[in-house]
Amino acid sequence: MNCDEFVELVTAYLDGALDPATERRFIDHLAQCEGCENYLDQFRTTIQALGELPAESLSGETRDRLLAAFRDFPRP
Amino acid sequence: MDSRTVLSPLPPDDVLTVRLAAGDEEAFRLVLDRWSPGMLRLARDFVSTRASAEEVVQETWMAVFRGIARFEGRSSLKTWVYRILVRTAKARGVKEQRTIPMSGSLPEAESDAGPTVDPSRFRGPDDPYPGHWRPGQAPAPWNAPEDRALVSEVRRVIGDALAALPARYRVVLSLRDIEGYGSDEVCELLGITAGNQRVLLHRARAQVRRRLEEYFGAAEGAADDEL
Numbered sequence: 001m002n003c004d005e006f007v008e009l010v011t012a013y014l015d016g017a018l019d020p021a022t023e024r025r026f027i028d029h030l031a032q033c034e035g036c037e038n039y040l041d042q043f044r045t046t047i048q049a050l051g052e053l054p055a056e057s058l059s060g061e062t063r064d065r066l067l068a069a070f071r072d073f074p075r076p
Numbered sequence: 077m078d079s080r081t082v083l084s085p086l087p088p089d090d091v092l093t094v095r096l097a098a099g100d101e102e103a104f105r106l107v108l109d110r111w112s113p114g115m116l117r118l119a120r121d122f123v124s125t126r127a128s129a130e131e132v133v134q135e136t137w138m139a140v141f142r143g144i145a146r147f148e149g150r151s152s153l154k155t156w157v158y159r160i161l162v163r164t165a166k167a168r169g170v171k172e173q174r175t176i177p178m179s180g181s182l183p184e185a186e187s188d189a190g191p192t193v194d195p196s197r198f199r200g201p202d203d204p205y206p207g208h209w210r211p212g213q214a215p216a217p218w219n220a221p222e223d224r225a226l227v228s229e230v231r232r233v234i235g236d237a238l239a240a241l242p243a244r245y246r247v248v249l250s251l252r253d254i255e256g257y258g259s260d261e262v263c264e265l266l267g268i269t270a271g272n273q274r275v276l277l278h279r280a281r282a283q284v285r286r287r288l289e290e291y292f293g294a295a296e297g298a299a300d301d302e303l
Contacts, residue, residue, distance in 0.1 A: 002207025003214075004191065004198045011278035015259055017121045017270075035214025042215055049234055050253035055113030062130055063108065066137050070104045073141055075097075 001029040006036045010043050086110060089153040096144045098253035108137065111154060114255045115161050121166035121247040124172050132168055136161040155261060162265055188275055192282035217291040230291070245280035252277055 006029050012018050013026055030037055058066075086092060086106060112133055119129035119136075139160050147156055197213035199205050209215075219281035238246055251257045251265065263273050 002198075002205075003151070004193070004195070004207040005211050007180055007193045007282075008191065008278070010249055011274055011281060012225060015274065017274065033208075033214075035209040038215040038217050042218060042285050042289065043281060045218060047253050049230060049288070050249065050284065053231060053234065053254055055118055058108075058112045058116065058133060062134050063112075066134060067101065067105065067109060069138060070141055071101060072259060073099065075099050 001025040003029075003033060003036055003039075006030075006033070007039055010040055013040075014043070014047075089149060092153055093144060093147055093149065096141060097241075104141065107153075107157075111157060112137075115158070117250055117254060118158065118161060118247070119165045121243055122162070122169040128168065128172065129165075132161065132165045136164050139164065149192060155265075158265060188279060191285075192279055205257045215289065216293075218288070230288070231267040233287055234284060241280055241283060245276050245283070248273055248276040249280035249284070253281070 006026065009018060009022070012029065018026060019028055030040065057063075087095070087103070092103055092107065104129060115133045115136065120126065121134040123129050123132060123141065140157055143160075149154065151159075194271055197210055199208050199210050214269070238249070241249065247266065248262060248268075251262045252259070257265070259273055262268075263270055266273070268276075
């Protein structure tokens with residue numbers, strides 16, 4: 001496997017979606033290529049950083065309006 | 077899914093459903109506060125303004141407590157809520173004439189097909205190692221920022237990168253990597269195939285990685301200058 005092929009397979013690899021033969025070639029390449037090992041690590045770091053983004057919240061007004069609407073909703 | 081903050085677990089879906097249907101305000105407050113941030117981000121991928129996204133989330137919650145009696149538990153409660161959100165947001169996006177071509181007409185399909193790393197970083201066909209990183213072009217390890225100012229810098233870079241993504245990339249990336257949904261759920265929510273989902277996700281991640289590489293590369297260069 002070449003580096004230019006490796007970089008396109010990273011997401012499929014992380015999803016466990018590579019067929020066994022391709023996965024073996026992917027791992028073999030990884031073992032021999034520091035640049036691609038770094039590339040894979042950078043992908044992992046990117047994914048982790050995305051997962052740690054702080055959340056935005058609803059405005060207080062909308063939240064209050066929804067809580068009131070829920071309270072006043074007619075129920076049997 | 078909520079890896080960003082440690083929160084107490086929500087009651088199981090069947091308990092929540094019964095409590096919501098009965099008008100239990102505490103239960104509603106729990107899910108409202110827990111799920112709205114993710115819903116807001118997701119809505120933002122379909123509509124043009126933050127205010128509009130907030131209205132979509134509001135409309136979704138109204139639909140949820142009006143329809144909770146009809147929830148049959150065939151998906152998780154949160155997935156059911158997210159589906160309502162996507163429907164609501166898409167309908168509004170159409171009104172705003174901002175629709176996301178998920179599978180893409182031909183030009184989009186073509187733009188989804190090229191390499192995600194600049195081909196000039198690899199050795200050419202006449203090189204003894206064609207397709208391998210050119211000298212000086214191989215990715216270098218990043219030094220993870222430790223102090224808080226740098227962490228917020230990195231978040232700003234990521235925020236800019238997200239804003240620059242085509243909407244169809246961003247929506248998949250948000251669901252998978254920000255909300256933590258699995259590939260099956262994302263395919264179902266957006267009505268796309270697993271292969272299509274993976275292509276969009278990979279291209280989105282590759283673009284964000286590229287922005288981070290530029291940022292870390294510049295930071296490293298600056299550090300070298302100081303030596």
